Amino acid sequence: RDIGVTGVQTCALPISRRNDMIGKSKFSNATTSAIFELLNTCGIKTHFIRRASEDSFIGVRCEMIPLEVVTRRLATGSFLKRFPGVKEGYRFSPLKLEMFFKDDAQHDPFWSYEQCVEAELNIGGKKIGKYELDLMGEVAIATFEILEKAWQTVDCSLIDMKVEFGVNTKTGEVLLADVIDNDSWRLWPSGDRRLMRDKQVYRELPEVTPEALEQIKRNYEWVANQVQAVTKHTPGRAVIFMGSPSDMEHCKKIESTLKAFNIPVDLRVTSAHKGTADTIKALRWYESHAFPTVVIAVAGRSNGLGPVLSGNTAYPVINCPPVKADWGAEDIWSSLRLPSGLGCATVLSPEAAALAAAQILALNDHIVWGKLRAKRLNTQLSLMAEDNKLRQ
Numbered sequence: 001r002d003i004g005v006t007g008v009q010t011c012a013l014p015i016s017r018r019n020d021m022i023g024k025s026k027f028s029n030a031t032t033s034a035i036f037e038l039l040n041t042c043g044i045k046t047h048f049i050r051r052a053s054e055d056s057f058i059g060v061r062c063e064m065i066p067l068e069v070v071t072r073r074l075a076t077g078s079f080l081k082r083f084p085g086v087k088e089g090y091r092f093s094p095l096k097l098e099m100f101f102k103d104d105a106q107h108d109p110f111w112s113y114e115q116c117v118e119a120e121l122n123i124g125g126k127k128i129g130k131y132e133l134d135l136m137g138e139v140a141i142a143t144f145e146i147l148e149k150a151w152q153t154v155d156c157s158l159i160d161m162k163v164e165f166g167v168n169t170k171t172g173e174v175l176l177a178d179v180i181d182n183d184s185w186r187l188w189p190s191g192d193r194r195l196m197r198d199k200q201v202y203r204e205l206p207e208v209t210p211e212a213l214e215q216i217k218r219n220y221e222w223v224a225n226q227v228q229a230v231t232k233h234t235p236g237r238a239v240i241f242m243g244s245p246s247d248m249e250h251c252k253k254i255e256s257t258l259k260a261f262n263i264p265v266d267l268r269v270t271s272a273h274k275g276t277a278d279t280i281k282a283l284r285w286y287e288s289h290a291f292p293t294v295v296i297a298v299a300g301r302s303n304g305l306g307p308v309l310s311g312n313t314a315y316p317v318i319n320c321p322p323v324k325a326d327w328g329a330e331d332i333w334s335s336l337r338l339p340s341g342l343g344c345a346t347v348l349s350p351e352a353a354a355l356a357a358a359q360i361l362a363l364n365d366h367i368v369w370g371k372l373r374a375k376r377l378n379t380q381l382s383l384m385a386e387d388n389k390l391r392q
Contacts, residue, residue: 026054028182029054032057036057038146039147047062068164069097072098126172239265248267254298254354296319301331319335321346
């Protein structure tokens with residue numbers, strides 16, 4: 001059965017409004033499935049498993065926590081009514097995080113953090129305390145930031161959004177759950193409120209007519225189509241130049257970390273000292289593609305490779321010399337002590353070199369950025385979990 005569209009019209013006395021929109025479930029499912037696939041790809045833990053049909057998807061069974069977790073980038077909507085001194089468009093940096101208790105009779109009232117703690121909600125046998133609330137807040141913020149970056153790729157501003165969480169009935173884990181569709185956010189193309197394509201258009205209708213509902217349906221279809229575009233990406237590439245095949249094991253460690261971010265990697269063997277012309281020729285080949293590229297130079301002993309590459313390209317170059325026990329400290333200086341006018345960095349850890357390359361490529365690709373953001377989130381959550389065990 002197709003999902004109904006609901007909303008509240010702002011007037012002297014709020015009037016509940018409900019209309020059926022044939023086909024809405026198809027657009028909602030397309031949007032939800034694409035968004036959760038993107039979040040799963042980035043590394044956010046969700047209940048989503050896979051899309052099952054045009055109007056359904058399969059997810060982990062959860063007991064839902066009766067809280068809506070809202071993140072806001074700009075002040076608008078109900079926030080302005082609760083805080084009349086704030087002008088519309090006020091920018092929250094960091095994001096504003098709010099929670100609302102799901103109660104239709106009371107129109108989902110705002111709850112402070114303290115109210116959420118004191119409510120001592122018990123969902124699926126799990127008490128929702130400070131740790132769980134903090135987890136939900138951090139996941140909601142990371143989710144917003146990842147989707148904000150994604151929507152920017154099609155010149156759309158994510159203004160605010162609400163998400164919900166559930167407790168996995170088998171493991172007790174708190175997961176991002178429910179749906180994330182065009183009813184979940186405010187979305188302004190080109191940052192212009194007048195161009196909004198979300199549910200707010202329905203809420204602000206002076207009168208619901210068949211023509212108006214048809215236009216709203218087209219908005220939902222437009223969002224469902226656009227969201228397919230924001231889930232695509234071009235991650236760029238990393239090229240690892242090694243001065244000797246004996247450096248291969250070191251290079252493979254760099255490659256392994258880069259591939260975790262779906263970043264394509266080319267491995268090349270060339271010596272700046274023994275084959276300068278071939279080194280520059282290979283560099284020019286990569287430059288000819290006009291493709292986002294980071295160069296990583298792996299050379300032991302006297303590292304001329306990184307400085308030569310850096311001095312002959314505008315691409316970012318990262319030195320990652322394989323340090324050996326004999327003469328290691330001296331060899332590092334050949335990477336650190338550069339001629340003037342060169343800007344290649346030196347990173348000793350293979351993983352760190354790969355992460356530095358990923359951070360550079362993330363400036364050009366929102367999914368690489370999202371993977372880095374989720375990695376930071378998951379590190380934070382693991383520390384929070386260990387601390388929570390100690391406190392218990």
